[in-house]
Amino acid sequence: MITEEQLEGPQKVTWCTGCGNFGILAALKKAIIELDYPLRETVISSGIGCSGKIPHYIGGLNSFHTLHGRPIPVATGIHLANPELKVIVHTGDGDCLGEGLGHFVHAARRNVNLAVMIHNNGVNGLTKGQFSPAAPRGYMSKTSPPPPGSPMDPVNPTAQAIVAGASFVARGFSGDQGLLVELMKKAIRHKGFAVIDILQPCVTWNRVLTWKFYNEHTYSLQDNDHNVSDRMEALGKALENGDRYPIGVFLELEKPDLASGLPLPSETNLVKHRTDLKALQKTIDEMSL
Numbered sequence: 001m002i003t004e005e006q007l008e009g010p011q012k013v014t015w016c017t018g019c020g021n022f023g024i025l026a027a028l029k030k031a032i033i034e035l036d037y038p039l040r041e042t043v044i045s046s047g048i049g050c051s052g053k054i055p056h057y058i059g060g061l062n063s064f065h066t067l068h069g070r071p072i073p074v075a076t077g078i079h080l081a082n083p084e085l086k087v088i089v090h091t092g093d094g095d096c097l098g099e100g101l102g103h104f105v106h107a108a109r110r111n112v113n114l115a116v117m118i119h120n121n122g123v124n125g126l127t128k129g130q131f132s133p134a135a136p137r138g139y140m141s142k143t144s145p146p147p148p149g150s151p152m153d154p155v156n157p158t159a160q161a162i163v164a165g166a167s168f169v170a171r172g173f174s175g176d177q178g179l180l181v182e183l184m185k186k187a188i189r190h191k192g193f194a195v196i197d198i199l200q201p202c203v204t205w206n207r208v209l210t211w212k213f214y215n216e217h218t219y220s221l222q223d224n225d226h227n228v229s230d231r232m233e234a235l236g237k238a239l240e241n242g243d244r245y246p247i248g249v250f251l252e253l254e255k256p257d258l259a260s261g262l263p264l265p266s267e268t269n270l271v272k273h274r275t276d277l278k279a280l281q282k283t284i285d286e287m288s289l
């Protein structure tokens with residue numbers, strides 16, 4: 001059985017007091033303990049931002065703190081080299097929906113077997129609160145000053161994921177621990193591209209998307225008879241935000257993941273596969289004729 005002590009992180013947590021990231025970290029640890037997969041077979045890939053620091057705050061498993069916008073391609077490489085691993089991505093809304101959006105859409109389309117947790121706070125927290133691609137129209141920040149604040153509509157990660165082809169799409173809230181733990185367990189267990197858009201208040205920079213706002217504007221999908229196998233119904237729910245934010249599972253489908261459609265070595269995982277260098281050289285020589 002995995003213990004909390006095993007998951008103790010190697011570094012002191014430097015998130016601001018009251019930050020929604022604490023709820024995400026606590027939920028992740030609880031989900032890992034309850035799932036009880038071997039820690040040596042669990043990997044976290046993170047991007048850059050306050051959210052990206054999560055590998056420093058959890059121990060006992062494998063982690064890779066990657067570049068801004070790149071935790072999904074790195075995770076895809078890790079997964080394809082060894083599909084036996086459980087690969088979890090932690091990414092900010094700036095990281096995933098700005099610089100990383102192309103990776104996000106294509107990984108969803110390919111149905112790569114990853115669990116992606118988006119720490120969605122509507123701002124670039126680490127770089128001091130500039131509006132992010134997820135900030136609502138009219139959101140005011142140093143880089144979207146009044147009037148009119150942000151002059152464009154936000155990227156909607158749940159709608160993007162559903163349209164692109166993800167097979168598990170959900171939304172959680174860092175203030176609803178019980179739901180978030182269940183969503184994380186489902187996403188990690190799921191075979192295919194699983195996304196959780198996690199509403200995460202940034203108490204230092206975002207004075208609009210606050211704990212109070214989300215407590216007053218979220219409602220449960222599963223308490224309202226939502227059909228998780230209906231893609232159009234899921235999309236309709238995903239597009240319903242601004243004033244009301246449904247939380248829970250939008251979509252859950254079974255479909256082939258990327259690895260099952262690739263000619264990966266059958267006798268062993270790519271990571272243990274011994275390359276025949278002479279044969280490789282012969283192929284390169286033939287191709288360069």
Ligand SMILES: Cc1ncc(C[n+]2csc(CCOP(=O)(O)OP(=O)(O)O)c2C)c(N)n1
Nearest residue numbers: 048049050051068092093094095124125126
């Ligand atoms: C290639 C590159 N571009 C830009 C940056 C600067 N940068 C660091 S963190 C960040 C934004 C982080 O925002 P988000 O992903 O939402 O994470 P948060 O801090 O809000 O958790 C940016 C733009 C960088 N480190 N690398």
Ligand code: SF4
Nearest residue numbers: 016019050125202203
């Ligand atoms: S700046 Fe915002 S997101 Fe970053 S640690 Fe502080 S409260 Fe959290």
Ligand SMILES: [Mg+2]
Nearest residue numbers: 092093123125
């Ligand atoms: Mg952010």
